[in-house]
Amino acid sequence: MADPKSLYQEVILDHNRKPRNYGELAQANHKAEGHNPLCGDHLNVALKLEGERIDAIAFQGESCAICKASASMMTASVKGKTRQDAEQMIQEFRDMATGTLETDKQAHHLGRLTVFAGVRDLPTRVKCAILPWHTLHAALNSIADTSTESENDPMHAPIGDA
Amino acid sequence: MTARLSTLSPPPAPALDVGRLRADFPILETRPGGNALVYLDNAASSQMPRQVIDRLVRYQRSQHANIHRAVHTLSEIATAEYEEARRKLARFINAREEREVIFTSGTTEAINLAMHGYGRRFIGAGDEIILTTLEHHSNIVPWQMLAEEKGAKIRVVPISEAGELLIDEYENLFSERTKLVGVAHVSNALGSVNPIKQMIAFARARGVPVLVDGAQAVPHMKVDVQDLDCDFYAFSGHKLCGPTGIGILYGKAALLERMQPFKGGGDMILSVSFEKTTYNVIPQKFEAGTPPIAAAIGLGAAVDYLSGIGMEAIAVHEHNLLDYASAQLRRMKGVRIIGTAAHKAAVLSFALEGVHPHDVGTLLNQDGIAVRTGHHCAQPVMQRFKVPATSRASFAFYNTMAEVDALVAGIRNVQKVFS
Structure with a gap:
């Protein structure tokens, strides 16, 4: 079992203190709201799709450090990517957080996002890390809002080919 | 556990022989996650004595x-x-x-x-x-x-x-x-x-x-x-x-x-x-x-x-624990006690400025300290205090003043990580 202390690495604490792409996005054409009713976390993801490319993205909300840092690093990672690339990262991030993708053994496109790999050992925190990615998926597909507990929970549905 | 010396007056002498009572609880000797267990989640569920x-x-x-x-x-x-x-x-x-x-x-x-x-x-x-x-x-x-x-x-x-x-x-x-x-x-x-x-x-x-x-x-x-x-x-x-x-x-x-x-x-x-x-x-x-x-x-x-043991003696000891813990937390910067009723029993809910309760819970757990974080199945209370969740330490008669000190040290550590 990985040392859970590795979860609160400086990069995560830094993104929690100074979240990137935080705030409103005036020119957004896709939006979604995500919430986790179990802990009260909620966040909004807004993005501007230019053709198939994510031209701009922003988020805001109230959440724990894991969720906020995940959202911040997510926005930095997917900005400029195509919808298809973003969906692949959503899938890979989810697989990493739930332990089905071993980032040190299998190929992936997550880069520095592997700092979140430690959540796989903290089952109650997995949803904190995944919530921004659920919400991005919902925004890309223009689902008005998403929840880690709802019946259309992307956690229980295939992500990537919606 | 490292008991941090308090500059407060020393905690009152226990009304119970807590050391002897603790020996009745096999789970208190376990080390879940490798740390000595500081079990402060008694309001969720208490532990069971060998009797x-x-x-x-x-x-x-x-x-x-x-x-x-x-x-x-x-x-x-x-x-x-x-x-x-x-x-x-x-x-x-x-x-x-x-x-x-x-x-x-x-x-x-x-x-x-x-x-x-x-x-x-x-x-x-x-x-x-x-x-x-x-x-x-x-x-x-x-x-x-x-x-x-x-x-x-x-x-x-x-x-x-x-x-x-x-x-x-x-x-x-x-x-x-x-x-x-x-x-x-x-x-x-x-x-x-x-x-x-x-x-x-x-x-x-x-x-x-x-x-x-x-x-x-x-x-x-x-x-x-x-x-x-x-x-x-x-x-x-x-x-x-x-x-x-x-x-x-x-x-x-x-x-x-x-x-x-x-x-x-x-x-x-x-x-x-x-x-x-x-x-x-x-x-x-x-x-x-x-x-x-x-x-x-x-x-x-x-x-x-x-x-x-006697419910009266239990009540006295738990009040001492709660009073001591409350006094410690009141002195800490960036800590807000949620729930300051004149008459309280065994529960200490708190919020740390700038730190979400789930992060508090995960970090305290790394020191072996078990608290509850969340809305405690009492969302109207959370709405009243305009917080999404709190961290909650809750005491039983088998808890000790040293465990309160461990909680305080754990909270200081959380604040340090997030400083």
């Missing part, structure tokens, strides 16, 4: 059969032990009669039993149920279900900034349509001890029965249902050093007799034909099916254990 564990084992090894059924010796032994447990519980809360003690699966089922048995028979369209902002969801949702089914209304007693019920507002909520009051004895989220004796007297003077959710009170103080004069009192075994899956609904006999059964099945009947079924007398009328016999007997052993 109760041994009693469960003895029952399963040598006394188990189904109860109230067969003529064979083992069944008679099991039945006698089960009914002896009921007597112990009746004595523990000073019920007038043991048939006023109904075994349920826990507080939640006890409240649901009262809702189905009393509420569905006696509460109708336009009637009103008074609840409080401090209630656990288990004393809100059943009544909402009833209100929706019957067209009844729920009125809610507000609380002050300290987390105390506003008693004037409570009294003003009564009307001719008030049919029931549901109130927590002790708030699970804040620890406030509510003035239920006064509230019960007010309701009963108007002919309104009162259900008390005692889940967070019974483990921490002497409860006397006759002195309180409540109509119902619900609590759980697993917060009382007993097993999960067992709890109690106390109800006044006259009221229980007028109620309709909750669950239908074996043991709750006197005779059955397809034309007519005659229900059994109380308490069996409410105990359909084979009950959790071992858990009931285990709970009997648990209240024996607690009575042996």
Whole structure:
């Protein structure tokens, strides 16, 4: 079992203190709201799709450090990517957080996002890390809002080919 | 654990021989996750002493059969032990009669039993149920279900900034349509001890029965249902050093007799034909099916254990723990205690500036400190204080001042990580 202390690495604490792409996005054409009713976390993801490319993205909300840092690093990672690339990262991030993708053994496109790999050992925190990615998926597909507990929970549905 | 010396006056000497009592709890010697366990999540569930564990084992090894059924010796032994447990519980809360003690699966089922048995028979369209902002969801949702089914209304007693019920507002909520009051004895989220004796007297003077959710009170103080004069009192075994899956609904006999059964099945009947079924007398009328016999007997052993220590001595020690912990947290910058009622029991809810409770919980856990973080199944309380969640340390008599020091050191560490 990985040392859970590795979860609160400086990069995560830094993104929690100074979240990137935080705030409103005036020119957004896709939006979604995500919430986790179990802990009260909620966040909004807004993005501007230019053709198939994510031209701009922003988020805001109230959440724990894991969720906020995940959202911040997510926005930095997917900005400029195509919808298809973003969906692949959503899938890979989810697989990493739930332990089905071993980032040190299998190929992936997550880069520095592997700092979140430690959540796989903290089952109650997995949803904190995944919530921004659920919400991005919902925004890309223009689902008005998403929840880690709802019946259309992307956690229980295939992500990537919606 | 590294006890940090406090600049406060030294903690008061324990009213109990806590070291000796701790030796009764095998789990306190375990090291989940590799650290010495500092278990401060007693409001969620308490730990079990070997006296109760041994009693469960003895029952399963040598006394188990189904109860109230067969003529064979083992069944008679099991039945006698089960009914002896009921007597112990009746004595523990000073019920007038043991048939006023109904075994349920826990507080939640006890409240649901009262809702189905009393509420569905006696509460109708336009009637009103008074609840409080401090209630656990288990004393809100059943009544909402009833209100929706019957067209009844729920009125809610507000609380002050300290987390105390506003008693004037409570009294003003009564009307001719008030049919029931549901109130927590002790708030699970804040620890406030509510003035239920006064509230019960007010309701009963108007002919309104009162259900008390005692889940967070019974483990921490002497409860006397006759002195309180409540109509119902619900609590759980697993917060009382007993097993999960067992709890109690106390109800006044006259009221229980007028109620309709909750669950239908074996043991709750006197005779059955397809034309007519005659229900059994109380308490069996409410105990359909084979009950959790071992858990009931285990709970009997648990209240024996607690009575042996003395609920008064337990209350004194836990107050000392709470006072010491509260004083420490009050002195810390960036720490806000949520719930500052004058009269509190065993619960310390707090928020750290700039740190989400889930991060607090995860980081404290790395030091072996078990606290609860979240909304504590009391979302109306969270809404009242405008927080999504809190961190909650909750004490039992086997906790020590050194464990409070460990909590304080753990909180300092969280603040350091997030500084």
